[in-house]
Amino acid sequence: MSGIMQKIQERLQSYRVPGYYKKYDYRWTMVIDLDKCNGCQACVVACYAENNLQTVGKDNCGIARNMSWIRIEKYYEGEYPDIKVKFIPIMCQHCDKAPCEIGCPVFATYHNQDGLNTQVYNRCVGTFTCATYCPYDVRRFNWFTYKRDKPLDQQYNPDVTVREMGVMEKGTFCIQRIRAAKDKAKDEKRPIKDGDVTPACVQACPTGAMTFGDLYDPNSRVAKLAKDPRRFYLLEEKNCGPNVIYLKRVMKDGSKA
Amino acid sequence: MDRKPEGLSYRGVNEDIINFMTKTGPKYYLVLGFFILCSVFLYLLPWIHQIYTGQGVTGLNVPVVWGVYLVNFVFWVGVAHAGTLISAMLYITETPWRRAIARSAETMTLLALIVVAFFVFIHMGRPWNFYWTFPYPNQRKIWTSFQSPIMYDVFAIGTYFTSSLVFLYFGMIPDFASLSQSTTGWRKSFYKAMSLGWRGTDRQWHLQAKASMFFASFIMPLVVSVHSIVSWDFALSIVPGYAQTVFAPYFVTGALLSGFAAVILALTVLRWTFPMMKKYILIHHYDRIGLFILVLALTWSYLTGMEIITGYFANTSDEIQHITYKILTYPYSWLFAFMIFCNTILPLVLISGKVRRSEKLMFFLCIFIIIGMWLERYLIIPNSESRKFLPYMWHSYTPTWVEMSITVGALMVFISLFMIIIKIFPVISIFEIKEDVGVPMKKEGH
Numbered sequence: 001m002s003g004i005m006q007k008i009q010e011r012l013q014s015y016r017v018p019g020y021y022k023k024y025d026y027r028w029t030m031v032i033d034l035d036k037c038n039g040c041q042a043c044v045v046a047c048y049a050e051n052n053l054q055t056v057g058k059d060n061c062g063i064a065r066n067m068s069w070i071r072i073e074k075y076y077e078g079e080y081p082d083i084k085v086k087f088i089p090i091m092c093q094h095c096d097k098a099p100c101e102i103g104c105p106v107f108a109t110y111h112n113q114d115g116l117n118t119q120v121y122n123r124c125v126g127t128f129t130c131a132t133y134c135p136y137d138v139r140r141f142n143w144f145t146y147k148r149d150k151p152l153d154q155q156y157n158p159d160v161t162v163r164e165m166g167v168m169e170k171g172t173f174c175i176q177r178i179r180a181a182k183d184k185a186k187d188e189k190r191p192i193k194d195g196d197v198t199p200a201c202v203q204a205c206p207t208g209a210m211t212f213g214d215l216y217d218p219n220s221r222v223a224k225l226a227k228d229p230r231r232f233y234l235l236e237e238k239n240c241g242p243n244v245i246y247l248k249r250v251m252k253d254g255s256k257a
Numbered sequence: 258m259d260r261k262p263e264g265l266s267y268r269g270v271n272e273d274i275i276n277f278m279t280k281t282g283p284k285y286y287l288v289l290g291f292f293i294l295c296s297v298f299l300y301l302l303p304w305i306h307q308i309y310t311g312q313g314v315t316g317l318n319v320p321v322v323w324g325v326y327l328v329n330f331v332f333w334v335g336v337a338h339a340g341t342l343i344s345a346m347l348y349i350t351e352t353p354w355r356r357a358i359a360r361s362a363e364t365m366t367l368l369a370l371i372v373v374a375f376f377v378f379i380h381m382g383r384p385w386n387f388y389w390t391f392p393y394p395n396q397r398k399i400w401t402s403f404q405s406p407i408m409y410d411v412f413a414i415g416t417y418f419t420s421s422l423v424f425l426y427f428g429m430i431p432d433f434a435s436l437s438q439s440t441t442g443w444r445k446s447f448y449k450a451m452s453l454g455w456r457g458t459d460r461q462w463h464l465q466a467k468a469s470m471f472f473a474s475f476i477m478p479l480v481v482s483v484h485s486i487v488s489w490d491f492a493l494s495i496v497p498g499y500a501q502t503v504f505a506p507y508f509v510t511g512a513l514l515s516g517f518a519a520v521i522l523a524l525t526v527l528r529w530t531f532p533m534m535k536k537y538i539l540i541h542h543y544d545r546i547g548l549f550i551l552v553l554a555l556t557w558s559y560l561t562g563m564e565i566i567t568g569y570f571a572n573t574s575d576e577i578q579h580i581t582y583k584i585l586t587y588p589y590s591w592l593f594a595f596m597i598f599c600n601t602i603l604p605l606v607l608i609s610g611k612v613r614r615s616e617k618l619m620f621f622l623c624i625f626i627i628i629g630m631w632l633e634r635y636l637i638i639p640n641s642e643s644r645k646f647l648p649y650m651w652h653s654y655t656p657t658w659v660e661m662s663i664t665v666g667a668l669m670v671f672i673s674l675f676m677i678i679i680k681i682f683p684v685i686s687i688f689e690i691k692e693d694v695g696v697p698m699k700k701e702g703h
Contacts, residue, residue: 064652065318073649090647099495105407106389107399123399125389126312126382128322129407132642133494137320137650141382143313165311166382235646238495 024115026192027243028173029215030202031225032089034248036209039072039087043201043210047091050174050200052160054146067140069171070201088246089210091201092117092138092171093234096241100139103129108168115243116173124167131168135238139170173212174199194220215243265536265694273533274683275439281680292673300666303659304379312382314659321642321654326380328634329664331508332515333373333671334414334487335630338480339516340366341421344428345476348469354545356689357537361527362520363425364684368674369519370418372667377410379663406489413486417479424472430455430465431688484512491637497579498641503567507560514553514600515630517546518623523675525620527684537685540614547613550626554604561601561633575646582644583636592632599629 047053053067060066070091077084094117100109101117108123109130131139145165148155156162159176163169174197181196194213202210213222222245225231230247307314317324340362347355378384390411392401401408434455437448455461488508491499501507524542527534565584568576584593603625606612613619639654656664678684 060313063318065313071649073647075649102402102404102493103407105402105405105411107402123389124383125386127380127390127407128317128382129405129490131319131322132496132499134320135495135646137645137647140319141312141317141322143317144311168382238646240495 024113026114027215028094028114028116028178028197029213029222029226029243029245030091030173030199031211031222031231031245031247033209033211033225034086034088034246035230036207037072037087037089038207039074039085040206041072042204042206043070043089044068044072046200046204047171049155050157050160051172052156052162054142054148054163056144056146060143065143067142067146067169069138069140069169071138088234089201090136090138090234091244092173093136093240093242093244094173096243097239099133099135099240100130103127103133105129114178116175116178118172118175119168119170121161121163121167121169126166126168128168135235135240136242139168141168142166194222265690267691267694270687270690270694271435271439273536274685274687275436277531277533278436278680278683279440279444285676289673289676292669292676295669296666296673298666299662300670303662303666307379307659307663308384314657316655316657316660318652318654320645320650321639321652323380323642324639324654325635325656325660325664326376327638328631329667330373330376330380331487331634331638332631333369333376333667334484335508335512335515336519337366337369337373337417337516338484338509338512339520340364340369341417341476341480342513342516343520344424345473346480348473349477353693354539354542356693357539357685358520358524358542359689360425360428360686361523361679361684363421363428364678364682365520365523365675366421367418367425368671368678370414370421371674372671373414374418375670376667377414406486406493409486410490413479413483417476417483420472420476420479424469424476427465427468427472428686429682431457431462432683432686435687436683480513481509484509491641496641496645497573497575498568498583498637498644501564501567503560503563507557507564510553510557510560511630511633514550514557515627517550517553518626518630521546521550521619521623522627525616525623527679528616534685537690540616543616543619544610544613547607547619550623551604551607554600554607554626558597558601561597575644579641579644583640589636589640593636596629596632596636599625600633603629 047068047070048055051069053069055061056065056067070089073088073090075086075088077086094115096115098109098111098117101111104110105127106123106125108120108125110118110120112118126141128141131137131141142163142165147153157176159180177199178197181192185192185196192214194217197212199212202212211221211225213220215223215226217223225247226245228247230249231245232248233242234244234246235242315324315326343355344359344363344366347359378387381387389399390401390408430452433448433452434457437445437452440448485505485508488504492501492504494500521543524538528538565580568580583589603622606618606622612622643653644651
């Protein structure tokens with residue numbers, strides 16, 4: 001009897017540990033060095049350009065309905081003039097055990113074979129459940145039909161869908177670039193090398209605070225940075241298994257430098 | 258104490274109900290026209306505006322994406338619940354006072370569920386794709402996600418609506434037969450078709466009672482399960498204020514409390530509008546429902562305390578922040594205090610039998626309970642999302658005119674539907690009232 005119970009326990013455990021994702025080809029991970037981040041918002045602009053994010057106009061932006069998939073959160077410490085500003089860029093964390101996925105009634109959001117948390121715009125019916133369940137508040141909704149003025153509509157990235165009114169969207173780790181890198185690697189009959197894929201935000205970061213790669217590859221820059229003692233996950237206690245690693249030096253007295 | 262309708266005869270009951278249904282004055286049509294007009298302007302046109310323009314006309318914004326529409330959704334499911342409890346649970350326990358009011362309460366259930374279904378569509382970003390939430394075989398081979406609580410909402414409400422409809426219809430068959438004999442014109446042929454060849458044989462009565470008992474037993478668990486599933490929409494998330502294990506019983510109790518209050522409101526309006534109803538809907542009913550409300554209000558108060566205390570015991574910063582926001586921050590502190598006043602303190606007066614037997618006092622008390630229960634859902638749904646984990650994204654929610662207008666409009670739709678339905682279908686169960694009246698006998702000196 002105890003043998004069966006142990007087997008069941010092992011089976012359940014196997015679903016809980018990240019090793020569950022070994023059936024996937026890659027484990028895309030981003031490492032963000034907060035000690036290097038200066039909050040310049042270049043990643044935000046790059047994301048707008050790459051992923052066809054719509055600009056919502058003055059009024060809607062004023063009530064924080066901007067569509068940015070990545071945002072720089074600013075936290076202030078102390079009183080003026082002794083004020084310190086802390087930055088943290090937050091995008092979709094592509095959680096291993098994503099809360100948004102259990103919410104969607106129509107499978108519009110699911111895990112693909114790369115371990116990425118993807119959003120199928122055509123399938124979305126807009127129940128808002130994913131945005132409610134998301135602990136990071138990174139999902140963005142198309143509240144209206146947004147259009148670009150001519151000739152700015154010529155700027156659309158042909159590799160990325162232009163979303164219509166009423167669907168939810170969120171950061172994709174630039175899945176179109178991963179797709180292109182995979183195609184190229186397939187043509188050359190090799191797996192993807194470290195550095196083949198660079199999302200727009202990583203590419204735009206002037207201080208090199210962001211790194212992107214495959215955590216399964218032990219020689220990738222990401223895998224090396226992930227061993228850094230400064231590492232932490234955002235809201236790790238929520239147990240969602242996020243795939244974005246933050247690095248931040250913490251002083252001996254507990255304060256963050 | 259008049260526990261049974263008195264001074265009635267078999268013939269009198271038939272005539273009363275038929276007169277109630279067929280003799281409609283111009284005033285009734287005027288009022289009905291007014292409510293339909295209100296429904297169009299307050300409900301239909303704003304909704305069309307919202308579909309055409311986009312969900313942006315609401316006050317929703319990330320992270321508060323579940324607003325007044327979801328509040329109304331939960332609220333109207335709650336209103337639906339008491340009807341089922343009265344008609345099914347009291348049917349099984351053979352409670353005699355249910356007979357006169359069960360039909361009207363069950364009709365309310367059905368109509369409230371229609372309002373509920375439309376709130377789901379109103380709330381969706383792309384309502385024209387609503388059928389994707391049903392598991393139907395399709396060319397694309399996409400199935401629905403069976404791990405989603407929203408999915409089970411669709412099933413729960415679908416089951417609830419279908420079984421309530423069938424239960425209501427089975428109970429009406431003998432009434433249709435007796436109506437078809439005493440009406441003329443389209444009503445005669447309509448009722449005749451609806452009575453399915455009912456002739457009142459022993460076997461038919463036997464089968465009817467059997468079927469009613471079957472459906473009553475089938476629906477009874479739904480009283481508990483439907484609102485539990487609705488509560489899991491929230492309880493399955495990890496949002497502070499939503500992730501509460503107490504939610505299922507809490508929502509069921511709240512649903513029944515608001516449902517009974519709604520039943521009292523409907524019965525009182527019926528009594529005030531049609532003096533004939535006073536013969537059937539008795540003060541005794543107020544007394545019984547008043548006791549129900551008292552018990553439910555006390556249970557609800559206990560569970561409200563539990564909800565807050567368990568959050569407080571968790572002692573995580575986000576739970577504490579949520580509780581502080583919900584209870585201690587203006588204006589929600591006032592709303593919370595008002596909710597406690599409406600649902601805990603006011604119902605305590607029901608301990609006195611005099612209050613329970615006064616229809617005016619009960620009417621006003623129930624208005625307060627309805628408002629209090631609506632506030633309860635409002636305090637839970639948007640307010641929990643206002644204070645999620647990352648302080649940078651904290652956001653307060655205010656409904657816009659579109660949301661408020663649709664909220665009021667839904668009530669108008671409900672009233673219009675109710676006014677139409679009670680003129681077509683017998684709102685008081687004729688054959689069950691006759692059971693109360695007793696077998697007619699020639700009164701000779703004995």
